[in-house]
Amino acid sequence: MRFPPEFKVVRDQEKCTKCKRCTIECTFEVHGYDKKKKRMVANDENCVACQRCVFTCPTKALVIERRPPTFSDHPTWTEWIRRDIMTQAKTGSVILASMGNEKPYQSLFDSIVIDACQVTNPAIDPLREPMELRTYLGRKPEKIEIENDALKTEIAPNLKLETPIMIAHMSYGAISLEVHKALATAAKEQGTMMGSGEGGLHKELYPFADHIIVQVASGRFGVHEEYLKIAAGMEIKIGQGAKPGIGGHLPGPKITEPISETRMIPVGTDALSPAPHHDIYSIEDLSRLIYALKEATRYKKPVFVKIAAVNNSAPIATGIIRAGADAVVLDGFRAGTGAAPQVIRDNLGIPIEAAIAAVDQRLREEGIRHWGSIIASGSIRTSADVAKAIALGADAVYIGTAALIALGCTVCKKCYTGKCTWGIATQVPKLRKRLDPEKGAKAVSNLIQAWNHELKEILGALGINSVESLRGNRERLRGVGLSQPDLDVLGILPAGK
Amino acid sequence: MCGLGGILNRRGKRISGKEIIAVANAMEPRYDGRGGGFAAYGIYPKYKDYFALHVFLDDEEARKKTEEYLKERVEIKKDEEVPTRNIKEIPRQHITWRYFVDAPEKFKEEDYIVETVMHINDCIEGAYVASSGKNMGVFKATGMPCNVARLFKVEDYKAYCWVSHGRFPTNTPGWWGGAHPFNILDWSVVHNGEISSYGTNRRYLETHGYKCRLLTDTEVVAYLFDLLVRKQGLSVETTAIALTPPFWKHIDRMPEEKRKIYAALRMTYAPAMLNGPFGIIVANRNMMIGLNDRIKLRPLIAAENGDFTYIASEEAAIREVCPKPEKIWAPKAGSPVIARLNEV
Numbered sequence: 001m002r003f004p005p006e007f008k009v010v011r012d013q014e015k016c017t018k019c020k021r022c023t024i025e026c027t028f029e030v031h032g033y034d035k036k037k038k039r040m041v042a043n044d045e046n047c048v049a050c051q052r053c054v055f056t057c058p059t060k061a062l063v064i065e066r067r068p069p070t071f072s073d074h075p076t077w078t079e080w081i082r083r084d085i086m087t088q089a090k091t092g093s094v095i096l097a098s099m100g101n102e103k104p105y106q107s108l109f110d111s112i113v114i115d116a117c118q119v120t121n122p123a124i125d126p127l128r129e130p131m132e133l134r135t136y137l138g139r140k141p142e143k144i145e146i147e148n149d150a151l152k153t154e155i156a157p158n159l160k161l162e163t164p165i166m167i168a169h170m171s172y173g174a175i176s177l178e179v180h181k182a183l184a185t186a187a188k189e190q191g192t193m194m195g196s197g198e199g200g201l202h203k204e205l206y207p208f209a210d211h212i213i214v215q216v217a218s219g220r221f222g223v224h225e226e227y228l229k230i231a232a233g234m235e236i237k238i239g240q241g242a243k244p245g246i247g248g249h250l251p252g253p254k255i256t257e258p259i260s261e262t263r264m265i266p267v268g269t270d271a272l273s274p275a276p277h278h279d280i281y282s283i284e285d286l287s288r289l290i291y292a293l294k295e296a297t298r299y300k301k302p303v304f305v306k307i308a309a310v311n312n313s314a315p316i317a318t319g320i321i322r323a324g325a326d327a328v329v330l331d332g333f334r335a336g337t338g339a340a341p342q343v344i345r346d347n348l349g350i351p352i353e354a355a356i357a358a359v360d361q362r363l364r365e366e367g368i369r370h371w372g373s374i375i376a377s378g379s380i381r382t383s384a385d386v387a388k389a390i391a392l393g394a395d396a397v398y399i400g401t402a403a404l405i406a407l408g409c410t411v412c413k414k415c416y417t418g419k420c421t422w423g424i425a426t427q428v429p430k431l432r433k434r435l436d437p438e439k440g441a442k443a444v445s446n447l448i449q450a451w452n453h454e455l456k457e458i459l460g461a462l463g464i465n466s467v468e469s470l471r472g473n474r475e476r477l478r479g480v481g482l483s484q485p486d487l488d489v490l491g492i493l494p495a496g497k
Numbered sequence: 498m499c500g501l502g503g504i505l506n507r508r509g510k511r512i513s514g515k516e517i518i519a520v521a522n523a524m525e526p527r528y529d530g531r532g533g534g535f536a537a538y539g540i541y542p543k544y545k546d547y548f549a550l551h552v553f554l555d556d557e558e559a560r561k562k563t564e565e566y567l568k569e570r571v572e573i574k575k576d577e578e579v580p581t582r583n584i585k586e587i588p589r590q591h592i593t594w595r596y597f598v599d600a601p602e603k604f605k606e607e608d609y610i611v612e613t614v615m616h617i618n619d620c621i622e623g624a625y626v627a628s629s630g631k632n633m634g635v636f637k638a639t640g641m642p643c644n645v646a647r648l649f650k651v652e653d654y655k656a657y658c659w660v661s662h663g664r665f666p667t668n669t670p671g672w673w674g675g676a677h678p679f680n681i682l683d684w685s686v687v688h689n690g691e692i693s694s695y696g697t698n699r700r701y702l703e704t705h706g707y708k709c710r711l712l713t714d715t716e717v718v719a720y721l722f723d724l725l726v727r728k729q730g731l732s733v734e735t736t737a738i739a740l741t742p743p744f745w746k747h748i749d750r751m752p753e754e755k756r757k758i759y760a761a762l763r764m765t766y767a768p769a770m771l772n773g774p775f776g777i778i779v780a781n782r783n784m785m786i787g788l789n790d791r792i793k794l795r796p797l798i799a800a801e802n803g804d805f806t807y808i809a810s811e812e813a814a815i816r817e818v819c820p821k822p823e824k825i826w827a828p829k830a831g832s833p834v835i836a837r838l839n840e841v
Contacts, residue, residue, distance in 0.1 A: 120667040121691035121773050122794055129792055130744045136764045143729040144739075144758075144765050151758045158764065364704045370765070391696075463693040465791060468763075469772035475696030 003083060004070045007049045009042035015061035016040055022053040022062065027419040027431065050412035052421035084342070097342035098415035098425075099401060100242060100334045100379055108353035108486070109385050113495060115476040117463040124465055126456035132466040133452055135161045135396050137233075138302040138326040140370040156326065157302050159213075159233050161396060162191030163452050164467055165386060167444070168377050168400030169215050169235065169306075171197030173250050173259050173271065174338035174415070175404075176432045177204065179424050182440030183403060184208035189441065190448045193232060195398065198248070198273060200262040201227055213304065216293065218247060219273035221263040225296060234293050235304040236286070236325075238277070241335025241378035244308030244349045248273035249339070254418055254427050287323035294324070302326035304375065308348075309333060309355030314362035320372075321363065327373035329398070330355045335378030336401040338425055339416035352378045353392060357490045360393025360472055383454035392490060393472045406447040407440045499677075499689040500524035501797070502661040503778040503808040504818070505785040505836045510804065511539050514651040516818050517659035520807075521642040523814040524663060527689075532664030532676035533645035534637025536628070536685035537656035538782055545632040547574050547597035548610050548682075553673050554592050555623030563594075563617060563624045570613050571598040579636075580650055587640040587648050590673050593627075595634065607682055607727065614681065615708055625674040630683025633782065637662075637676035645676075657838070660780050662687035679719045682727070683781045688715040689810055690795045693773030701768035715777075721769055722779055733786060737833035739766035741791050778808050784837045793830035800825040806836035 009030060018040055022031040028046045031053060033039075047064060054062045071079050084095055117123040124131070138158035145152040167183045180202065187194035188211045196205075196214045200222015205212065209230035216223050217237040228234060239245065250271035260267040280286050290303050305320045306329035307313065317328045332352025337345065356376050363369040376389040377398035386397050405411065408422040415425035423434030459465065462476055470476070478495040479487045487494060502520035506512060517535060541549055550567075554560045567573055579593040600606035614626045628635035633656075636649035642663040646652065662677035678685040692698065692714035699709045699717055705728075707720045725736040739762050742748075748759045763770075774794030779786040787808040789797050800807040800815045800822035807815045807822065815822065828834045 117693070121693055124792070124794075130746065132745055134745050136767075140765050140767075141761075143725075144731065144735070144761050146732075146735060146758060149758075150754055151761055153761065153765075155761050155764065364700060367704050369704055463691070463774065464772040466770060466772060468767035468770055469694035469697050471697055471768065472700050473694060473696035475699075476693075 002045065003086070005044035005047065005067060007047040008044050008065045008067050009047055010063040010065055011040060011042065012061040013039060015059040017059055019058060021056060021058060025052045025056045025421060027421050027428075028414075048412045048414045049410075050414065050421045051410045095342040096339055096416050097345050098337060098339055098413045099411055100336045101346050103346045105351070108351050108482070108490065109381075109388055111480055111482050111486075112353070112388050112477050112490070112492065113480055114384070114387060114391070114458060114462070115478070116461040121463040123463055124460040126453075126460040129460075129465060131456040131459055133163045133455060135164045135467060137161065137304075137373040137375065137396055139372055142370065157300055158326075159193060159302060161193065163448060164390060164396040164455075165190075165448050165451055166192050166213075166375070166396055166398050167194035167403050168398035169195030169197040169213075169237070170338075170400055170404075171199030171215075171221075171250075172202055172262055173197075173199040173254060173427070175425055176423060176427060176435065177202055177258065178432050178435045178437045179404075179407060179440065180205055181437040182407060182435065183444060184212060185437065185441035186403075186444035186448065187211040189445045190452075192448065195235065196231070198237060199250070199259070199271075200264065201231075202258060202262045206230060216289070217273055218275070218277040219271060221265065221271060221273075224264070228293060228296050228301075231301065233302045233304060233326075234297070235306055235329065236289060236293070237306045238280070238286070239306070239308035239310075239331070240337065241308045241331030241333055241349055241352070242337030243340035243344045244310055244333075245275055246340065246344050247275040251418075256427050259427065283319045283323055286320065290324040304329055306331060308335075309350045309352055309378070311350060313350070313355045314358040317359040317374075318362055318366055318368065321368055322371075325372055327375055327395070328359065329375040329377060330359060332376070332378030352376050352389070354489050356389055356392045356394050357474075361491060383451035383458070386451060387455060387458045387470065388477065390467065390470050391473050391477050393474075395471065402447065403444050406443045407435060498527050498665045500527035500663045500810045500814070501687045501689050501776060501778050501808070502810070502814055503659065503687075503780065503785050503787070505658045505780070505806045505838070506804050507806060507836060507838055507840055508804045509539070509657045509838055511655035511657050512659070514646065514654045514656070514659065517661045518643065518646045518651060519818050520809060520814045521646070521661040521663055523817040524809070524811050525641070525643075527665060527810060528641055528663030529665040530641045531639055531666050532637070532662070533640055533642035534635060534662050534676045534678050534687075535642070535646065535649075535651050536633065536635045536660040536678040536680065536687070536780060537651075537654050538633045538658035538683070538780065539656045540634055540654045541597070541632050544574065544597040547599055548629055548631055549634055550596040550598060550614070550629050551579065551627040551634050551636075552594050552596065552617070553590075553625045553627055554594055559621065559623030560592070560594060562621050566617065566621060567596060567598065567613070570609075571600055573598050580653075581648055582650060584644060584647050586644040587638050590639065593649075611681060611723075619708060627674065628678075628680040628685070630680065630685075630782065633683055633685070635678050635680045635685060637678065638673045639676060658780055658785055660685055660687050660778055660785070667691075675713055677715060679713075679715050681719050681723050684719050684722050685780045686715055686719040686722070686777060688718060688775060688777045690775030690790065691773045692717060692771055692775060694771060697768050698771065718771065718777055718779065721771070725766075725769065733784065733835055734833070735762065737786070737788060737835070738762050739769055740771045741788060741831040741833075742766075742770060743831065744791070776810060782838075784835060786836075787828060787834035789828060789830050789832075791831040797828055798825065799828055799834040806834075808834060
């Protein structure tokens, strides 16, 4: 017994010229040609609504529609719960999912509004006045000492960004080399950083290394001396917002020759990232790895530590900063992923907004806020989210899914199949070719540029001309429809107060 | 809108309060009567080695509690009511008492006095310390500056540095404590405008033990000067760079060593940067400083004549007492005017 399909392919037979382009574009084997009937047919059951055929059909003859709910309505036993139960009854397996949390939790970002100037403090027009987004990530000194017109205080290595927006860690293996190139080119063009992800760095990315933060994750894939030395900074991944407490698994078929070389594992073997690092079972162990990386790079580069946002993020983050990290990366419970157990993705972790607020507040209470930066990631969807994250206390953000959408991703949530029709989450050569790294770079660069413009508009409306005056400036935020405990956690007042 | 005025005699010659009252009165259209005040340096030569605490007290109960607390903490050399006259324009909200006190020797006396002031403001109901510096005092109330001057008989005092403020409040309600100048130790601040970075600045100061309880943005300016200059030992010039730094595009073009210093200051003092439209005058026993926001969204004019330096929101106010100054100019956005005692 099979499920009724989720989507329906609607083909305008008048417009269809039977060119069969859709059969080539679709990797899920939806489209076909019925020789007897001499017409194109569709197998709706396989459709994932990736929209590839719709976008590429030369005569615009295709529309993908959602089919009406199959089951009778029930508020508790939703169609999706019933489908999942039936699937598991059949397979006895964990349900795999891609992209971010799909449960409709209240969005805190969407319950926060930003202040604006009227009369008493004039708004600033970013088109006429300078407006600054430059951001430094890393440890800052407590104070500056100047002697005989020379700087006496030693400044720890910081990453210099021309925007508080960075491109998130997505591994080569999960995404294609072309995507990595596009992201790196965009990062360079916008004066920001991209994360390597945990799959090492392909040699073709080395020329971009001064705009790349290389990741050291539990699998230690592709970690070697040169990898650390050429990068702008390093990041130890302890956890990921989409799957806190869970490791990773890149299946053998995806380990092609170049990926094998980059990850330093044999072709065709599964790339398994254990849930914990096997040499980190405590904060002391983490500190040793932080300093091992610093030693290896002669203390010239900052080391960040990434954790999933969880209940105890605040004390954990202070521990991480005290252990020597130059920044803590908080990955919220809506963060994206190439593959994660659905139950983990949808139910574990806490919202990024709450984590930023709690960590920023705790670091301040301990008087060590300047020891390290806070980077927020996981479901940063718009420039408004960036502004709100910064006002809550973040120094910078990572964008992952948003950058992929700029590249053409339609969030069909089938990354784990490796059949990405848009040539993003795939290693299949003919699919990879669908993404032109140069055009992709332009798209991602455009996105960051557009958000920079919007951030400047927001700053101008707030009457401030530098992003550092927004950082932690919760006075300029208000909550709409939030409970008092939520407001207390975020450290903001309700609208009207 | 508010109006600022400041006069410093760089040789330390003391002049009558009448001068600053004239400066303040020339800017009356900038005020709405909900706050006025003066800071005066050099007014208590007889007690110049003692911290002069000007305290607003709601009632006898508050006075008793304040005195009990002060007796525990410090040696009170002398105390008395600040002389006032009854005027119909300003109903009496508080009695104003002044205490000349000395900190016990074993403590770092300035930190000790700051703690004492913070405790009174925070924990003693109905008591508020308006000023706490040596040989200086703040006179302020809810009213036009001309009436505040009459109330406290400001014309009777002689000071080598005077600062005035008239208020047109748009963010916090007018009460005596909320009027300017704001003061901590001998730092006094008057401010026209809004500190749009207040939330960022306040949280930065809180990590350094300051309690911003007045819920007004001007308070942070006084504390930032106290933190950077007194506690961290930055020069006033460097502090001004930290608070209103040049834009990165200018820093990037500086010669190597200078660029390193400016970049380090911006990185380190990012949360101390003052943003938003403002003109401020900051004074202490040694100097008077005028400072504008980074794109000069509020007026500020400076002038020099002989030993005198003047700073005011309007040129007309300066010319009221000094019709033909030798030099008069509009300081550039973000560039401080620093006039020092004994620098002639």
